[in-house]
Amino acid sequence: xxxxxxxxxxxxxxxxxxxxxxxxxxxxxxxxxxxxxxxxxxxxxxxxxxxxxxxxxxxxxxxxxxxxxxxxxxxxxxxxxxxxxxxxxxxxxxxxxxxxxxxxxxxxxxxxxxxxxxxxxxxxxxxxxxxxxxxxxxxxxxxxxxxxxxxxxxxxxxxxxxxxxxxxxxxxxxxxxxxxxxxxxxxxxxxxxxxxxxxxxxxxxxxxxxxxxxxxxxxxxxxxxxxxxxxxxxxxxxxxxxxxxxxxxxxxxxxxxxxxxxxxxxxxxxxxxxxxxxxxxxxxxxxxxxxxxxxxxxxxxxxxxxxxxxxxxxxxxxxxxxxxxxxxxxxxxxxxxxxxxxxxxxxxxxxxxxxxxxxxxxxxxxxxxxxxxxxxxxxxxxxxxxxxxx
Numbered sequence: 508x509x510x511x512x513x514x515x516x517x518x519x520x521x522x523x524x525x526x527x528x529x530x531x532x533x534x535x536x537x538x539x540x541x542x543x544x545x546x547x548x549x550x551x552x553x554x555x556x557x558x559x560x561x562x563x564x565x566x567x568x569x570x571x572x573x574x575x576x577x578x579x580x581x582x583x584x585x586x587x588x589x590x591x592x593x594x595x596x597x598x599x600x601x602x603x604x605x606x607x608x609x610x611x612x613x614x615x616x617x618x619x620x621x622x623x624x625x626x627x628x629x630x631x632x633x634x635x636x637x638x639x640x641x642x643x644x645x646x647x648x649x650x651x652x653x654x655x656x657x658x659x660x661x662x663x664x665x666x667x668x669x670x671x672x673x674x675x676x677x678x679x680x681x682x683x684x685x686x687x688x689x690x691x692x693x694x695x696x697x698x699x700x701x702x703x704x705x706x707x708x709x710x711x712x713x714x715x716x717x718x719x720x721x722x723x724x725x726x727x728x729x730x731x732x733x734x735x736x737x738x739x740x741x742x743x744x745x746x747x748x749x750x751x752x753x754x755x756x757x758x759x760x761x762x763x764x765x766x767x768x769x770x771x772x773x774x775x776x777x778x779x780x781x782x783x784x785x786x787x788x789x790x791x792x793x794x795x796x797x798x799x800x801x802x803x804x805x806x807x808x809x810x811x812x813x814x815x816x817x818x819x820x821x822x823x824x825x826x827x828x829x830x831x832x833x834x835x836x837x838x839x840x841x842x843x844x845x846x847x848x849x850x851x852x853x854x855x856x857x858x859x860x861x862x863x864x865x866x867x868x869x870x871x872x873x874x875x876x877x878x879x880x881x882x883x884x885x886x887x888x889x890x891x892x893x894x895x896x897x
Contacts, residue, residue: 508581509579515548520573527542529541535555535559537558538555539555547681548681550681550803552800559581561580563578564577565577623642691832697868697869702861703862704884706859707858710893713893714726714729724787726817726840731761731787734883737883738813738879741879743755744835747833749833759779764831765798773811774807776790776791812834813835813837814828818841818842823841827863830866835867837864837866839863843858845858862884
């Protein structure tokens with residue numbers, strides 16, 4: 508059975524074969540991850556469609572066309588319990604590099620931060636799997652590059668000098684695409700940001716009560732529901748520019764920005780306005796799990812009309828989020844902090860979150876942007892509205 512680069516989207520014509528999870532001649536089970544591929548939109552694993560013994564025909568680090576054969580699975584009577592010994596190594600001209608030890612996304616991130624290759628670490632987990640504990644105490648190493656060093660200044664004679672301890676890593680297709688889209692947003696939109704703050708005391712009380720009833724959900728579902736109401740009240744924020752036309756969407760497909768070790772991805776909650784709090788919470792958790800296991804599909808990323816990003820997860824107090832083209836707006840959430848506020852003439856302490864709405868001023872006026880953010884704030888502070896959510 509041939510192993511091919513799958514079709515992952517109409518606009519994707521090639522993919523980087525980032526790594527093999529299994530080695531040549533290794534017996535694998537159906538649905539085991541064989542390799543990891545990266546495109547300009549997504550990072551995903553290719554899984555075995557049957558039990559068999561793996562033959563690798565394309566080494567890791569190669570960019571190949573969609574549909575290309577990168578290996579084979581040969582049944583050959585092999586089973587996991589009674590796997591044949593690996594075949595003798597092929598001639599040098601066709602020999603394949605040994606597969607790196609299997610790693611999790613968190614381990615791969617730490618390897619990059621320490622400047623280590625997976626092959627430099629002896630894994631203590633099952634099958635040689637590298638664990639986070641295997642990296643404890645390991646020092647960063649300098650990775651030499653075959654490319655010319657970047658210019659960082661001059662010595663007294665004017666020659667370019669690299670800084671000591673540098674590492675040069677080629678950008679992944681996904682990171683390059685993210686960079687291009689961020690630059691596009693800066694160059695091709697009239698982006699402006701407006702700010703407000705929300706007192707989340709009522710929201711925290713409602714969440715605590717729901718948890719006691721066994722119906723607890725995260726913070727994001729409430730923001731999704733408040734955002735849906737605001738988008739319905741201010742449809743320009745949910746619209747986009749197409750040439751000389753404004754395209755209004757009569758549905759709310761909300762992108763939820765999620766950070767991964769490969770870069771920012773934005774899976775989309777389709778028809779978010781029809782979803783209950785529990786459905787939203789489960790859908791977001793499902794996206795996070797898919798990202799961790801490299802099972803996110805292109806279909807999960809398409810069709811968004813507005814985006815929510817939560818920098819507060821990482822402790823951000825305030826930021827200016829960047830629009831995700833062709834959308835015209837993005838809502839930024841931030842960390843919740845106890846702050847002094849005035850209520851009924853008295854200074855009291857409340858759990859406050861700063862909110863930010865970045866928007867394309869070509870299509871959204873300041874009045875609409877301020878009104879949108881104010882309505883989000885009002886819904887999140889309205890105990891009656893919060894209690895009525897299901």
